[in-house]
Amino acid sequence: MSAPESLGKLPKxxxxxxxxxxxxxxxxxxxxxxxxxxxxxEYFNRVEEQEFGRFPNYNRRFLPMxxxxxxxxxxxxxxxxxxxxxxSDGIVAIDTRRCIGCKYCIxxxxxxxxxxxxxxxxxxxxxxCAVLLENKTLPACVGTCPTGVRVFGDLNDPNSExxxxxxxxxxxxxxxxxxxxxxxxxxxx
Amino acid sequence: MASGxxxxxxxxxxxxxxxxxxxxxxxxxxxxIATQCQGCxxxxxxxxxxxxxxxxxKVEGNPRTYxxxxxxxxxxxxxxxxxxxxxxxxxxxxxxxxGKYEPxxxxxxxxxxxxxxxxxIMDNGPQSVFWAQYPMANIPLAFRFMHALxxxxxxxxxxxxxxxRNAAFNATCxxxxxxxxxxxRYIILVGRNPAGGVKLQQIKDIADAKRQGARLVVLDxxxxxTAAIADxxxxxKPATDLAFLLAMLNVIIEQGLYDQRFVSEHTxxxxxxxxxxxxxxxxxxxxxxxxxxxxxYRVAREFASYKPRALIHRGYHGGYGAGYFxxxxxARAVAILNAAIGNYEAVGGLFIPxxxxxxxxxxxxxxxxxxxxxxxxxxxxxxxxxxxxxYSDGIVHAVPELALSGKLKxxxxxxxxxxxxxxxxxxxxxxxxxxxxxxTIDCVMSETAAASHYVLPESFFLERDDHVxxxxxxxxxxxxxxxxxxxPMYDTKPMLEIITGLSxxxxxxxxFNFTMDECNTLRLQPFGVTLxxxxxxxxxxxxxxxxxxxxxxxxxSGKIEFYSSQLxxxxxxxxxxxxxxxxxxNPSDKNSFRLIHGKQAIHTHSMTANVPYLMQLSxxxxxxxxxxxxxxxxxIGLKDGDTVVVESDVGKGSVKVRLTEGLHPSAVWxxxxxxxxxxxxxxxxxxxxxxxxxxxxxFDPAVGHVxxxxxxxxxxxx
Numbered sequence: 001m002s003a004p005e006s007l008g009k010l011p012k013x014x015x016x017x018x019x020x021x022x023x024x025x026x027x028x029x030x031x032x033x034x035x036x037x038x039x040x041x042e043y044f045n046r047v048e049e050q051e052f053g054r055f056p057n058y059n060r061r062f063l064p065m066x067x068x069x070x071x072x073x074x075x076x077x078x079x080x081x082x083x084x085x086x087x088s089d090g091i092v093a094i095d096t097r098r099c100i101g102c103k104y105c106i107x108x109x110x111x112x113x114x115x116x117x118x119x120x121x122x123x124x125x126x127x128x129c130a131v132l133l134e135n136k137t138l139p140a141c142v143g144t145c146p147t148g149v150r151v152f153g154d155l156n157d158p159n160s161e162x163x164x165x166x167x168x169x170x171x172x173x174x175x176x177x178x179x180x181x182x183x184x185x186x187x188x189x
Numbered sequence: 190m191a192s193g194x195x196x197x198x199x200x201x202x203x204x205x206x207x208x209x210x211x212x213x214x215x216x217x218x219x220x221x222i223a224t225q226c227q228g229c230x231x232x233x234x235x236x237x238x239x240x241x242x243x244x245x246x247k248v249e250g251n252p253r254t255y256x257x258x259x260x261x262x263x264x265x266x267x268x269x270x271x272x273x274x275x276x277x278x279x280x281x282x283x284x285x286x287x288g289k290y291e292p293x294x295x296x297x298x299x300x301x302x303x304x305x306x307x308x309x310i311m312d313n314g315p316q317s318v319f320w321a322q323y324p325m326a327n328i329p330l331a332f333r334f335m336h337a338l339x340x341x342x343x344x345x346x347x348x349x350x351x352x353x354r355n356a357a358f359n360a361t362c363x364x365x366x367x368x369x370x371x372x373x374r375y376i377i378l379v380g381r382n383p384a385g386g387v388k389l390q391q392i393k394d395i396a397d398a399k400r401q402g403a404r405l406v407v408l409d410x411x412x413x414x415t416a417a418i419a420d421x422x423x424x425x426k427p428a429t430d431l432a433f434l435l436a437m438l439n440v441i442i443e444q445g446l447y448d449q450r451f452v453s454e455h456t457x458x459x460x461x462x463x464x465x466x467x468x469x470x471x472x473x474x475x476x477x478x479x480x481x482x483x484x485x486y487r488v489a490r491e492f493a494s495y496k497p498r499a500l501i502h503r504g505y506h507g508g509y510g511a512g513y514f515x516x517x518x519x520a521r522a523v524a525i526l527n528a529a530i531g532n533y534e535a536v537g538g539l540f541i542p543x544x545x546x547x548x549x550x551x552x553x554x555x556x557x558x559x560x561x562x563x564x565x566x567x568x569x570x571x572x573x574x575x576x577x578x579x580y581s582d583g584i585v586h587a588v589p590e591l592a593l594s595g596k597l598k599x600x601x602x603x604x605x606x607x608x609x610x611x612x613x614x615x616x617x618x619x620x621x622x623x624x625x626x627x628x629t630i631d632c633v634m635s636e637t638a639a640a641s642h643y644v645l646p647e648s649f650f651l652e653r654d655d656h657v658x659x660x661x662x663x664x665x666x667x668x669x670x671x672x673x674x675x676x677p678m679y680d681t682k683p684m685l686e687i688i689t690g691l692s693x694x695x696x697x698x699x700x701f702n703f704t705m706d707e708c709n710t711l712r713l714q715p716f717g718v719t720l721x722x723x724x725x726x727x728x729x730x731x732x733x734x735x736x737x738x739x740x741x742x743x744x745x746s747g748k749i750e751f752y753s754s755q756l757x758x759x760x761x762x763x764x765x766x767x768x769x770x771x772x773x774x775n776p777s778d779k780n781s782f783r784l785i786h787g788k789q790a791i792h793t794h795s796m797t798a799n800v801p802y803l804m805q806l807s808x809x810x811x812x813x814x815x816x817x818x819x820x821x822x823x824x825i826g827l828k829d830g831d832t833v834v835v836e837s838d839v840g841k842g843s844v845k846v847r848l849t850e851g852l853h854p855s856a857v858w859x860x861x862x863x864x865x866x867x868x869x870x871x872x873x874x875x876x877x878x879x880x881x882x883x884x885x886x887x888f889d890p891a892v893g894h895v896x897x898x899x900x901x902x903x904x905x906x907x
Contacts, residue, residue, distance in 0.1 A: 021396050023384035023414040025790035026806060030266035033802065034247035040805050047810075055818060055850040056424045060417050144250065146260045146389040147396035147418070 011154040012090045013128050013183065015139075016165050017064050020189035021147040024049060024062035028141035028150070032066075035129060035140035042115055044126040045141060061189065064149065066141075067092060067113040067126040068174065068182030075105035075114065083123075090155075090183050091130055096122040110175045111182075128152075155183075218242050223251060223727025225658065225671045227650040228268035229793040230323045230604070232256040232388055233660045235728045238269060238651060238674045245269050245651060245675060250389075254669060254728045255661040257389040263791045264387070267802045269651060272678070276633050276799060276870055278646035279679035290634075290644065295682065295690060298643055303694025305626045306338075309598045315339035316566050317596065321346075321585055322603035323794075326658040326671060327684045331603065332581075334688050336558040337697035341565045342597070346605055346794075347582030349612075351510040352892045356577040357520030358503065360753045362528070363743030366539035367663050368502050370394035373537040375492055375499035377406045379430050379523060380508020384414035386788040390663075391502075406488060408433065408480075409507070410785060411816065411858045412851030421488070427785050427856045427898060428770035429478035430508055431515045434501075434522035435767060436474035436482075437489040439466045441529050446493035451531030455739050458752020458764065462525070465764050477767075479853070496530035498537030507787055511894035515768035517577075522765045528749040534739045541740070543733045544659045545666035548714035555703055566596050568893065575893035576759040584893040586611040586886065589620020599626035603684070604647075608636035609795040609865065612884035612895055613839050630687060633799060634869030646681040653683035654705045657712040661728060664735040668718065669728045670709065761891050771887070771899040774855055779825050782817075782857045784837070784900040786880040792862030798873035799865060807863075813877040814847040816858040817904065822848045825905065832907040835878065837900055839885055842878035843907050857904055 024047050032038075032045050045066035052059045069092045076084045076092065083098035084105050099122035106114045106123060114125040129139035137143075142150040153162035162185075165171075171185035219241050226234040226248070235254025239246045248266050252259035271277075281298040282290040293301075309317060319342035320331045328343075335343045347355070358365050370376060371394035383391035392415070399405060399418065407416040408423045408430060416422040425433055441447050442463050452459050471482035471489075492499050501523050504510060509519035532538025551557045567584040568574030578584060585607055591597040600621075611617045614636070621627055621640045629638040630645045638644045647653070655671035682690070685708070689701040709720050716731040723729055741747045745755055757763035775781040791797070791806050798804060807813050815833065827833065829848040834841065835857075844859070852858055863877025880897065887896040 021399075021418060023392060023417055023790075025384055025387060025392075025414065026263040026810075027261060027266065027790070029806070030263035030791075030802070031247075031261065034266050034269075037246070040801050043809075049810075051850065053850060055820070055852070055854070056422075058412055058422070058424075058850040060412060060851060062414075062417060140247070143259065144261050144266070146257075146262070146387075146393045148393070 010088060010156060012156040013069070013133070014090065014153065014155045014162055014166070014185065015128070015142070015183065016151040016162050016171065016185045016187070018149050018151075018187040019061055019063055020187060022047070022062040022064060022149045023147060025146065027144045027146065028064060031140040031144040032126070035132070039118065042117065044113070044124070064141075065111060065113070066184070068111050068180065068184045069128060071181035071183065072179055074108040074110070074180065078104040078108045080104065091128050093127060093130065094123060094125065096120070096124065099123050110178055110180065219246070222672070222674045223724065224651070224674055225326070225655070225669050226261070226265045226268065227325070227671065228262070228264035228797070229387070230325050233326065233658060233669065234261065234265060234389065235661065235669050236261060236265060237727065240675060243675070245272055251727045253730075255390060255663040255665075255667055258393055260389045260393065262387045262389055263806070264793055264797055264803065267791075267800050268797065270802060271632070271800050272649050272651050272675070274633065274799065274801070276872070277649070277679065278632060278634060278638075278644060278681075281646065281680070282644040284642050293643070295680075298645065299690040300694055302626065302628055302643055303691055306599055306695060309625055310338065313598050315561065316342065316563050317598040318342060318600065319344055319566070319588060319597055320601045320603065321588065321605050321607060323605045325604060326655040326660070329656060330684055330688055333558060333700055334692070334697075336560055337692070337700045338695065339561050341561045341563055341580070342567070342583065343581065344567065344583035344585045344588070345581065346585055346607075346610065347579070348584045348586055348893055349511055349610060349895045349897065350506045352578060352582055352894045353516035353889065354504050354510050354520045355579060355582070356892045357517050358524050360577060360750065360756055361521060361524035361744070362533060362749050364541045366503055366533070367542045368500055369537050369540060369664075370500070370502075371397050373398055373498055373500050374403050375406075375495040376403060377408065377488070377492060377501040378415060379408045379434070379501060379504060379519075380512070381502045381504050382409065382413035382415045382507055382787060384417075385790055386505055386507060387790050404491070410853035410856050411787065412849075413787070414790065423480050423484060423488075424853050426477070426479040426853055427783050428513050428515070428773070431519040431522055431765065432469070432474040432477040432767060433480055433485060434519065434526060435466060435469040435765065436471040436485045437492065438462075438522065438526055438529065439469045440471060440486055440489035441493050441526070442466055443470075444490075446490065447529040448496050448531030451497070452529065455533070456528055456749040456751055457746045458750060462751040462764055465766060469767065493530055497532040497535040499530060500532055500538050501526055503539060512896065512898040514771035514889060514896055514899060516894065516896070517889060517891040518762060518765040518768055525751055525765065528751070533749060534737060536737055540664070540735055542663050543666050543735055544662045545668065545731050545733070546715065547657065547659065547712040550703060550708060550711055552714060553703065553707060553711045556699060558697075558700055566591055572759065575888070575891070577756070577761065578892040584888065586617075586895055587888065587893065589617050590886075592620040592623045598624060600624055601628045601630065602637050602641070603630045606635040606637045606795050608640055609867075609879065610881060612881050612886050612897070614866070614881060616886060630684070632681075634867055635795070636865070636867045639867045639869060645687055646679065647687065648677045648681040648683050651675055652677040652681065654709070655684070657709045657723065665730055666732050667728050667730050668713070668716070668723060670723060672724050771896060772901050774901055778903070780903045780905050782821070782902055782904055783855055783898065784835070784859060784880055784883055784902045785856050785898045786859045786861045789860045789862060792860070795862065795865060795879075798862050798876065799870040801872045804872050804876065807876070812860060813863055814845045815904070816847050816849050816852050818852045818854040819848045819850055821854045822846060827906055833904050834907045835883065835902050835904055837883035837902045840882035842882055844878050857902065
């Protein structure tokens with residue numbers, strides 16, 4: 001089954017993450033946790049920390065990571081039941097009623113973006129807050145960010161902020177060599 | 190924000206198909222209520238709390254409140270769940286002779302406490318009573334209560350946090366300015382880390398300024414989280430910021446880079462300052478602070494070149510709030526450097542925030558108690574003792590000594606935990622245990638609560654109304670408040686009801702003859718705003734609005750005082766000059782380090798370590814570690830993740846290390862939110878250690894602050 005398409009014209013949801021603005025505060029992680037009502041130990045997004053150089057010429061970078069909503073998603077190809085599927089708006093979704101908890105998708109995801117829900121046994125992950133999008137509200141991680149690291153929007157709308165940023169800035173897709181065709185674009189300083 | 194999206198639309202849960210697709214439970218009833226966050230107490234961010242089927246669900250930022258502008262930090266998201274923490278206190282408690290806590294009724298607790306307090310005041314006078322609290326919206330109640338009793342001893346945590354900074358700015362420009370970061374072109378942070386000691390508006394404004402091309406310089410022994418987005422990280426040797434700043438001043442004055450018109454019109458003491466600075470060129474400073482002289486010249490010139498749209502952040506705790514013997518004069522140098530480039534009350538500089546004048550209870554016919562005409566027992570603001578310390582902050586870590594010497598006999602502690610957050614807990618416990626009456630008002634059994642005779646549970650912030658508040662006033666005056674989101678879960682009371690209950694048996698009931706609604710309605714009276722409007726909107730702008738242009742200072746001269754005759758009168762340096770730190774690591778001991786500390790964005794003081802989700806983040810991100818410079822660590826045989834024993838002449842403890850290139854070699858850095866030892870706080874108990882375990886009891890001569898980075902420790906493999 002596919003989720004109802006109530007957004008009118010077809011969007012293509014995408015996110016831009018500008019790591020040059022990230023201070024690693026974890027507000028996005030905590031906001032996601034509440035929005036999705038997760039158990040204390042489970043999470044859909046994380047922030048990785050990378051260090052460079054030697055004292056005193058040192059720097060570090062914070063790299064927010066989550067489901068990349070790939071256009072060529074390995075998790076969907078390996079799913080034996082069709083529980084993981086690609087929506088027409090670009091979101092990689094999970095029909096938890098079909099999920100048998102085999103974890104193939106967890107193993108296949110190069111971004112380590114999926115986890116088992118311990119209580120129900122199904123796999124879950126970032127949905128770009130599809131429920132909020134229905135109400136024209138931004139994903140929880142986007143709105144809470146104090147430095148504006150994340151820009152969310154519709155790549156099919158040439159006037160959207162994300163379309164402009166993606167066109168004007170030098171962005172990268174993480175794991176491009178894996179041909180996942182991810183929907184999250186990064187600016188890496 | 191992407192067009193077409195609204196932050197703050199009520200989401201009524203998922204439809205059937207999506208429930209399966211997203212894992213989010215369908216729900217019929219979602220309410221969205223405006224209130225103020227209490228996850229740190231300092232920022233009191235405007236938030237909307239979502240309640241789903243009667244259960245608190247999530248938080249969104251109020252887009253119009255100054256301190257957070259629509260965003261929420263991780264503590265804000267997580268702290269709402271503290272409502273459901275099983276460790277909450279569910280009814281008033283009384284300590285038994287065996288040291289256990291037993292339930293007691295509110296009526297009996299009020300009766301017993303007021304009877305004891307009456308006897309103590311009769312025998313020792315009202316100055317033997319103190320009230321210590323974190324300075325939150327309800328502070329007027331504490332002043333009212335203490336003044337009604339005749340005691341001047343209302344105390345905040347300030348002496349452990351920011352009093353050196355406040356006093357220095359008071360002496361220089363007669364108030365504590367805010368920073369117009371958003372419009373600044375060149376921003377210097379001296380030990381300030383708004384991404385760790387989170388102030389959302391500051392970090393947002395810095396990001397916005399950088400987007401407009403501003404440069405950001407971070408002067409910090411540690412590569413702070415803010416340094417991650419800085420143009421320059423200057424890893425200064427801790428305790429020597431003053432040398433760097435004096436050299437900057439030296440360059441700016443010697444080379445005539447200052448704002449000559451501003452200095453001649455709006456400052457006093459420039460000639461004295463210039464004469465006093467000749468001995469502090471960058472060539473001198475580099476040997477002390479480990480920043481090359483070329484860098485000091487460059488930063489000084491760049492800073493001055495953007496005048497007046499450049500600023501050195503006014504600072505907070507880090508750097509010079511209460512850290513070092515020289516913190517007061519370091520803060521003076523920061524204030525003076527800002528004035529030297531004429532940025533006071535200028536766009537992109539510093540400005541005194543405009544607070545709306547709230548209506549008062551007396552306007553409703555409620556009598557106001559007189560301010561007691563006696564000196565504060567801790568000596569704050571008393572000539573000959575700590576003259577430049579503030580009356581309203583007091584000196585909190587003086588309480589144990591004053592208790593041991595019998596000068597203080599009874600105390601109330603409200604939303605504060607001095608037993609954990611003051612230096613040398615052994616001493617603090619000994620002092621607090623000596624009190625004849627200690628009453629803690631809190632939501633959980635903190636270390637201080639666990640040393641108290643009575644513990645009175647306040648309703649959680651989501652369960653109560655607090656005072657209408659002006660904390661969000663910056664460039665324009667704003668009103669906000671904590672309002673009730675859900676009904677109290679347990680037998681708890683809001684602050685006003687607790688104080689009112691106590692006041693009856695103390696003969697001061699006439700001062701507490703009002704409800705919170707009545708008090709708040711009176712506070713709103715001058716603005717033509719109703720309580721209902723404020724509760725619906727969460728924030729209302731009432732002015733006044735800041736306009737550019739110098740205003741007379743609240744200093745003796747009415748100008749900015751480079752040279753302060755007031756300080757001279759008090760026997761303090763009238764101008765900043767170099768002062769060595771109180772203690773320094775032993776250069777011939779490979780294991781000797783200065784212990785410095787700082788905040789992580791996920792924790793506040795000692796109050797959030799017991800929030801299960803935040804402690805989970807600490808563990809998942811391996812954040813309970815002592816930072817140590819990699820080369821220094823390897824020289825003493827340490828690998829990343831090793832456990833070390835840390836020892837000072839006060840305390841000893843063990844912790845894991847994080848080896849990093851991002852820290853000055855002379856220091857080790859400890860995150861400040863851990864080391865909970867109250868066995869009642871089951872999530873946090875025993876996790877990590879705290880810098881206060883290693884800190885001697887010091888009182889700096891100017892304001893009596895703790896000098897919390899004047900700690901030398903030995904670090905060795907466990």
